[in-house]
Amino acid sequence: MSRHRISVRINGEVYEREVEARRTLLQFIREDLGMTGTKTACERGDCGLCTVLVDGVPTKSCLMLAAEVDGREVTTIEGLAKDGRLSRIQQAFIDHGAVQCGFCTAAFILTTEALLRRNPDPTEEEVKEALGGLLCRCTGYRQIIDAVLDAAKRK
Amino acid sequence: MPLPEFDYMQPRSIGDLMSILSKHGDAKLMAGGTDLLVLMRDRIIRPGLVVDVKKIEELHELSWDERSGITIGAAVTVNELLASEIIREKYRALWDAASELADPTLRNRATLAGNICNASPAADSAPALLVHGADVVVMSARGSRIIPIEEFFKGVKKTALAPGEFVKCINIANPGTARSAYMKWKRTWGEDLALVGVAALVGDSGVVRLAYSSAGPTPILLELRDVFDGVGPLEEKIEKASKNVPGGICPINDVRCAAEYRTHIATVLTKRVLRKLMGVGT
Numbered sequence: 001m002s003r004h005r006i007s008v009r010i011n012g013e014v015y016e017r018e019v020e021a022r023r024t025l026l027q028f029i030r031e032d033l034g035m036t037g038t039k040t041a042c043e044r045g046d047c048g049l050c051t052v053l054v055d056g057v058p059t060k061s062c063l064m065l066a067a068e069v070d071g072r073e074v075t076t077i078e079g080l081a082k083d084g085r086l087s088r089i090q091q092a093f094i095d096h097g098a099v100q101c102g103f104c105t106a107a108f109i110l111t112t113e114a115l116l117r118r119n120p121d122p123t124e125e126e127v128k129e130a131l132g133g134l135l136c137r138c139t140g141y142r143q144i145i146d147a148v149l150d151a152a153k154r155k
Numbered sequence: 156m157p158l159p160e161f162d163y164m165q166p167r168s169i170g171d172l173m174s175i176l177s178k179h180g181d182a183k184l185m186a187g188g189t190d191l192l193v194l195m196r197d198r199i200i201r202p203g204l205v206v207d208v209k210k211i212e213e214l215h216e217l218s219w220d221e222r223s224g225i226t227i228g229a230a231v232t233v234n235e236l237l238a239s240e241i242i243r244e245k246y247r248a249l250w251d252a253a254s255e256l257a258d259p260t261l262r263n264r265a266t267l268a269g270n271i272c273n274a275s276p277a278a279d280s281a282p283a284l285l286v287h288g289a290d291v292v293v294m295s296a297r298g299s300r301i302i303p304i305e306e307f308f309k310g311v312k313k314t315a316l317a318p319g320e321f322v323k324c325i326n327i328a329n330p331g332t333a334r335s336a337y338m339k340w341k342r343t344w345g346e347d348l349a350l351v352g353v354a355a356l357v358g359d360s361g362v363v364r365l366a367y368s369s370a371g372p373t374p375i376l377l378e379l380r381d382v383f384d385g386v387g388p389l390e391e392k393i394e395k396a397s398k399n400v401p402g403g404i405c406p407i408n409d410v411r412c413a414a415e416y417r418t419h420i421a422t423v424l425t426k427r428v429l430r431k432l433m434g435v436g437t
Contacts, residue, residue, distance in 0.1 A: 001160040001161065001162060002162040002163050002164075004163065020160075021160075021161055021162055021163035021205070022157060022158040022159065022160055022161060024158065024192075027157070043156060043196060044193050044196070045189055045193060045257075045261055046346075048258075048260060051260060057263050058259075058260045058263065059260065059263060059264065060189075060260055060261060060264075062192075063187075063188050063189050063192045063193070063261075063264065064188065064264070065163065065188070065192075065207075067163055067165075068207070068209075111260065128344075128345075129259060130259055132258045132259050132260075132345045132346050133257070133258030133259055133260035133261060133346060134260075
């Protein structure tokens, strides 16, 4: 099995590693780097809980090979809070009760981050559309949608 | 669950790709990997070599001209199709399909070529490509050839590609004034495989083409001749056209719904999409 040297910037820090061809980005983040904020769930691209940002774009990391991120930038949930201060999106999720078991939370927050960067003032329809690749079993989505709409209004 | 073991290569040119494929007949190509990696994780396929095509610049072509129509390279993602004004304007069925395919996150990775090469009966892009009469440009060390889309799907997850062949791009001729659309029926508002999907193309010369996903082992093209000729109210002709649907498709019962439901919905959507394209009020 082939092995591949990668140099990837994750949450601002460069990691140089060698990975097996079959190593997914998800396994690399969680197991090789110990960043377990990103979750493993369906591993089929359905649930979205493995979502990270690759060059700012929401990506289901269970369906990406670690070897593919050589020379690229990845953002995980661990990279959002700055100096211990939660981002406005993270705070809005807490304020609206959008976190229950918390398993989907990282994926929703990162996808929201990407949404608000490209569309700072989304309609509710646009929010629902953008979050369409993510599943939450607890909240019924209402609190999540409210949190996103509220976060958009915050600085 | 880890993927099975495999070797991985990322050629940077079509020449390198052809050379690799001529040496490794069992290699699988990877663009977005959104079907491939799922099949591998389930051990349904176990390729010894996975060849990633995304570093081949030529395969990212997305270009249009009046004479030859649109060219969509094998590595072009579904989101790139959605961002194309030309596709939205001239190949609306394909744009509609792109907006319904999987979900917004996966659309950054999923490719049009991958959707047809995976050849699921539910492939959303297939009905649009069928009504537009797309051509699949295929290459191998033996040369290149064109497979018309009507001949591309051979069975459930089976295509007309021979060993060593790969899709270079998909060409769709300029549709002129013909208009198209795709409608997809799902169990949920959000992401779902098509329970049934219907694409239609209506041309000014009276040509009407319909195509269906999730209504048979392969996506199905129905060409309606004569139904729209002559005088008479359009609504009646649409009703008559929809009577062709049950005999033209062969859906199955599956975990998602019953065959009769698929036939019923296919008929309903056929009428809706034809009314929409022919400007008949609902």
